[in-house]
Amino acid sequence: MKIFNQIYTAAVLCGLCLTGDVLVSCSDYLDVVPDNTQDIRALFNRKETAYNALATCYHYIPEYDNTYSFLGMSDEMIMSIDRVTDGKNAVLGKVSADRPIMSFWYGDWGGSWAEHAPCEASLFVPLRICNTFLNNIGRVPDMTQSEISRWSAEVKFLKAYYHFLLFTQYGAIPIIEDETPLDISAPENQYERRPVDQVIDYIVGLLDEACDALPMRIINTAELGRIDQTICKCFKAKVLLYAASPLFNNNPLYYTLENHDGTKLFPQSDDQLEHQKWERALTAYEDALEACKVANVRLFRYPAADYSKTIDVRNFRNDSIRLPYMYNYQYAMVTNWNEEVIWGCSRPAHLVLSWHEIQRSINYKSSAETSTGDAWQWFGPTLNATEFFYTQNGLPMDEDPTFDYENRDSVVTIPAEYNTVAQVGEQTAYMFMNREPRFYASIGFDRSRVRGYGTLYNLKMRYMEANGRQSHNDIDVPTSGVFLRKLMHPDTKGNGTITRYAWPIIRYNEMLLSYAECMNEVYGTARQQEILNVLDTIRARSGVPTVEDAWANAKHPNYYQTQEGMREIIKQERTAELAFEGYRNDDVRRWLDGPKRFNTAIYQWNADESTAQGYYQRIQDPQLLHVFTTRNYLWPIPTDELVKNPLLVQNPGY
Numbered sequence: 001m002k003i004f005n006q007i008y009t010a011a012v013l014c015g016l017c018l019t020g021d022v023l024v025s026c027s028d029y030l031d032v033v034p035d036n037t038q039d040i041r042a043l044f045n046r047k048e049t050a051y052n053a054l055a056t057c058y059h060y061i062p063e064y065d066n067t068y069s070f071l072g073m074s075d076e077m078i079m080s081i082d083r084v085t086d087g088k089n090a091v092l093g094k095v096s097a098d099r100p101i102m103s104f105w106y107g108d109w110g111g112s113w114a115e116h117a118p119c120e121a122s123l124f125v126p127l128r129i130c131n132t133f134l135n136n137i138g139r140v141p142d143m144t145q146s147e148i149s150r151w152s153a154e155v156k157f158l159k160a161y162y163h164f165l166l167f168t169q170y171g172a173i174p175i176i177e178d179e180t181p182l183d184i185s186a187p188e189n190q191y192e193r194r195p196v197d198q199v200i201d202y203i204v205g206l207l208d209e210a211c212d213a214l215p216m217r218i219i220n221t222a223e224l225g226r227i228d229q230t231i232c233k234c235f236k237a238k239v240l241l242y243a244a245s246p247l248f249n250n251n252p253l254y255y256t257l258e259n260h261d262g263t264k265l266f267p268q269s270d271d272q273l274e275h276q277k278w279e280r281a282l283t284a285y286e287d288a289l290e291a292c293k294v295a296n297v298r299l300f301r302y303p304a305a306d307y308s309k310t311i312d313v314r315n316f317r318n319d320s321i322r323l324p325y326m327y328n329y330q331y332a333m334v335t336n337w338n339e340e341v342i343w344g345c346s347r348p349a350h351l352v353l354s355w356h357e358i359q360r361s362i363n364y365k366s367s368a369e370t371s372t373g374d375a376w377q378w379f380g381p382t383l384n385a386t387e388f389f390y391t392q393n394g395l396p397m398d399e400d401p402t403f404d405y406e407n408r409d410s411v412v413t414i415p416a417e418y419n420t421v422a423q424v425g426e427q428t429a430y431m432f433m434n435r436e437p438r439f440y441a442s443i444g445f446d447r448s449r450v451r452g453y454g455t456l457y458n459l460k461m462r463y464m465e466a467n468g469r470q471s472h473n474d475i476d477v478p479t480s481g482v483f484l485r486k487l488m489h490p491d492t493k494g495n496g497t498i499t500r501y502a503w504p505i506i507r508y509n510e511m512l513l514s515y516a517e518c519m520n521e522v523y524g525t526a527r528q529q530e531i532l533n534v535l536d537t538i539r540a541r542s543g544v545p546t547v548e549d550a551w552a553n554a555k556h557p558n559y560y561q562t563q564e565g566m567r568e569i570i571k572q573e574r575t576a577e578l579a580f581e582g583y584r585n586d587d588v589r590r591w592l593d594g595p596k597r598f599n600t601a602i603y604q605w606n607a608d609e610s611t612a613q614g615y616y617q618r619i620q621d622p623q624l625l626h627v628f629t630t631r632n633y634l635w636p637i638p639t640d641e642l643v644k645n646p647l648l649v650q651n652p653g654y
Helices: 037-042 047-058 086-091 124-139 145-170 196-211 229-244 271-294 304-309 313-318 323-334 358-362 437-442 508-541 547-551 563-577 584-590 594-598 639-644
Strands: 006-008 032-034 077-079 341-345 379-381 411-413 427-429 449-452 455-458 503-507
Touching: 047 124, 047 145, 124 145, 145 196, 145 229, 196 229, 229 271, 229 341, 229 503, 229 508, 271 508, 304 313, 313 323, 323 437, 323 508, 358 379, 503 508, 508 547, 508 563, 563 584, 584 594
Parallel strands: none
Antiparallel strands: 006 032, 077 379, 341 503, 411 427, 449 455
């Protein structure tokens, strides 16, 4: 492990700011304290400096709203080829043990392009810092026992969280139970990988230890983002979901992976134990959802009283089938600390970094703005991702008999009934018509009408048009020819006026989808109606027909009535509902769906054409062919770590 010989301690940088938001920023570094007992103990001589140490434990939470984070690490998003991110390089198969990009172990998960990248430290660094905190917090003289217990519980949670992030990439990892020595060259200071089941039990044990000492639910705005019981229970359920998923549960790909002493690192063939893990996850979700109920956590719905405050007040009266549901879906993401956010991360304005913040890199340039310096148009959805969403009938595009999937790229004239989402009388691709509200809330396409810059804006994206390519080598337009709207607050502008929101690390909709997944794996068709009720609750929020009503008119109407069919429906529902939030890569990996989902060509519209017929020609970019092999399910342990610590064994394929 890469163990730094310094510990970072100042709170004003990142961690808990004095107003309570959890910040994740490395724009300035924390004060560096030499690592010796006397100086470390000095941090815990009073509450104020101990609070700084607590803040440092939060410091290493990844910047999920960063262009160079894991958002680009799937088939969902693409950046202009001249600015390929490390996330995209990982999808293109360029991860190796000598170049372990996007690696939590190695500490290269911020992206080398960013001028002020996220913290790029190995996650073994915060684990050491958390252990230092736990070993010393009990000595602070001006703290009550209740405060010590609560802060200790928060740090135990963070220890579990950092272990979990490492687990998602490597499966079997060393468990860092106490302060790690600085010198790992000595054999007694080296750690071997622990079996997957032991890692999970250790993480869950930490969460169980922490839970009772945490407040039930934080409602004080000065402490939003700090850990509470609701967050802890929901995160525990997520940990157990991953443990039950095919990647980590009875996966024959890793039956032979073992330590040098013969210890097997992944569970072996045991169907009964495999099922028990799903049962354990389901029980955790039931407990977590009950905690959410007590804490009044629920699906967000855009307040009817606020319709009059929007740019769409007139449209709201005339478009009851799309617009309210589009607002429900998008504003659930971009409304700061709304009732759906279980655990969030925010960055106040004084610590906002430069151009890599997600709203800057996805925003389109408005011709009405005198300055568009914060609208880069570099990062956007793939055309592939536009097909994640259903038709207006609540079905996959290729399953709806009323949707001409084979001719989805054909040019059509936009009819009058689409006036709130597209420019009536103009021409666009057929695939952009007859879609569900989540699609229109997420995707900006040529001749669409998007809500941005505080207005209703008409996008024109063909060659030499306002939002299109201005020269044949212009890279400041979306590579695929579509914009991402979901993560952009409609009031955000390109002149530095950014309406910020807390990035949701855990949301209630994710909890419901995971609960449905667990129920289907445990009970199958025996509790199908309960599963349908959960899915329909999510679909109703976005104006999507129920599963039964939708599939009654499908090409294969009985598909949802089997456990296998329901499994695929849950996957697509999750893909649409959580689109562009960074879940896709982990979900596809834990489902063992990598080659099926990721070995695909990436397509784009012909951005060098000015006519509709020329523009809507699907072009494959041979440089962006996704390459996923079985080795890509897990990350490689960096080569230099294997050299420094001979107890470590490499993951298969590297």
